[in-house]
Amino acid sequence: MIGTFVTEAQEIIQDNLDHTLFSWSKQKGIDPIAVKRAEGVYLYDYEGRRYIDFSSGLMNVNIGHGNQRITNAVIKQMKEVSYVTPSCVTKVRGDLGKKLAEICPGDLNKAFFTLCGATSIENAIKLARLYTGRHKIISRYQSYHGSTYGVMSAGGDPRKLAADAQQAPNFIHIDIPYAYRWPHGDESLLKDAVASLEKMIAYEGPGNIAAILLEGESGSSGCFRYPTNYLLHVREICNKHGILLIMDEVMSGFGRTGKWFGFQNHHIIPDMIAMAKGLTSGYLPFGCLMVSDQIASKYDNMVLPLGLTYSAHPVSCAAALETIKIYEDEKLIENAIVMGAYMDSQVELLKEKHPSIGDWRNTGLLGCIELVKNRSTKEPMAPFNAKPDEMQVMNKVAAKIKALGMYTFVRWNFIFIAPPLCVSKEQIDEGLAIISESIRIADEYVLEF
Numbered sequence: 001m002i003g004t005f006v007t008e009a010q011e012i013i014q015d016n017l018d019h020t021l022f023s024w025s026k027q028k029g030i031d032p033i034a035v036k037r038a039e040g041v042y043l044y045d046y047e048g049r050r051y052i053d054f055s056s057g058l059m060n061v062n063i064g065h066g067n068q069r070i071t072n073a074v075i076k077q078m079k080e081v082s083y084v085t086p087s088c089v090t091k092v093r094g095d096l097g098k099k100l101a102e103i104c105p106g107d108l109n110k111a112f113f114t115l116c117g118a119t120s121i122e123n124a125i126k127l128a129r130l131y132t133g134r135h136k137i138i139s140r141y142q143s144y145h146g147s148t149y150g151v152m153s154a155g156g157d158p159r160k161l162a163a164d165a166q167q168a169p170n171f172i173h174i175d176i177p178y179a180y181r182w183p184h185g186d187e188s189l190l191k192d193a194v195a196s197l198e199k200m201i202a203y204e205g206p207g208n209i210a211a212i213l214l215e216g217e218s219g220s221s222g223c224f225r226y227p228t229n230y231l232l233h234v235r236e237i238c239n240k241h242g243i244l245l246i247m248d249e250v251m252s253g254f255g256r257t258g259k260w261f262g263f264q265n266h267h268i269i270p271d272m273i274a275m276a277k278g279l280t281s282g283y284l285p286f287g288c289l290m291v292s293d294q295i296a297s298k299y300d301n302m303v304l305p306l307g308l309t310y311s312a313h314p315v316s317c318a319a320a321l322e323t324i325k326i327y328e329d330e331k332l333i334e335n336a337i338v339m340g341a342y343m344d345s346q347v348e349l350l351k352e353k354h355p356s357i358g359d360w361r362n363t364g365l366l367g368c369i370e371l372v373k374n375r376s377t378k379e380p381m382a383p384f385n386a387k388p389d390e391m392q393v394m395n396k397v398a399a400k401i402k403a404l405g406m407y408t409f410v411r412w413n414f415i416f417i418a419p420p421l422c423v424s425k426e427q428i429d430e431g432l433a434i435i436s437e438s439i440r441i442a443d444e445y446v447l448e449f
């Protein structure tokens, strides 16, 4: 494959294509960006092209790329101790546990450290079942909780359908409608959503339900906002039936929605919080399951049957502790609120310009534009779980976004907008100009009636 005419970038890409597998993709026809370095909100390839990262990687690089404070914290920790078994303790593990207890509300004071989002939620499910002695878990169809067996089954994302026959049992899914596609008005939206949850619980038997598992704010399914006060009702229903409430804060946590955790926008306190992504801003793989004192105390005199070789990995703990300090020192959560409001105002202007924009849903800097063929009928520009031949328009939009120097997610008829929390107004303007130019392609397919 290697000839004198082959550039360094081509060689790197070819090695990756020849010898590695790519997630959620047909393996042929992939055209990845070879990233040489990354700084702040930008990625740079080997040809020196700059891409503005409008999805913070996989909505995880919340502090922005290339922050050398993390590099230094990690090196310092590695020089002292790189690994100890989870039965030993380190200063950094205790410091991180203490810090997380400080930022988590209520009596969520005990951290079980994991490796990623999926392992946080797998352990939450296991612990909820053990703690309650019940077996069923209720979760939302339009949600994603990871790709290992248990959490794949818990989620409702259609990426799991290929492995449908292998789903784990005892996961019950509910549909929570969202305002844009609910024709009967806000008040009935909440009433209907709560009533259908109550009905489902009655059918399944409240005494069989260990936990309700929900994202703190909806993420990759389409940033669907909960009906106002929905989570307050869910909390009450859980209290009434002795059901635990697990919030998946893997994507919505660590400032992404303008609060430490997405559920804080809804004035509730869960029994467990699953974290990953923003915990280390993706600088190292890591996760955490934060558990209430009440749940943890059951295991004071009983074996806690959870374990991972890399639980509380000291180097990941060091990355997480420094990441949390950066959120505080650089006031990134405050910036997410201000920049989120600016983003909202600017997308409103785009709506006036582009007839294909049907809806914009955003909390802090976790946002999504929904494109439609017709604003009255709301016919989507590409349907849910679109087949390749239904993605023709959206693929053109995505290709344009990339060609104009942006990295972000385009999924079905959604364009996700979730830049690092250090983003500035100028960078939002730069990114939205690219998105606006690309959406012009979709505008041409708007059907006038």
Ligand SMILES: Cc1ncc(COP(=O)(O)O)c(C=O)c1O
Pocket: 058, 116, 117, 118, 119, 144, 145, 146, 147, 215, 219, 220, 248, 249, 250, 251, 252, 276, 277
């Ligand atoms: C809400 C949510 N939960 C869980 C996960 C799974 O995290 P991981 O890929 O680290 O296992 C994701 C990943 O995107 C997510 O968005």
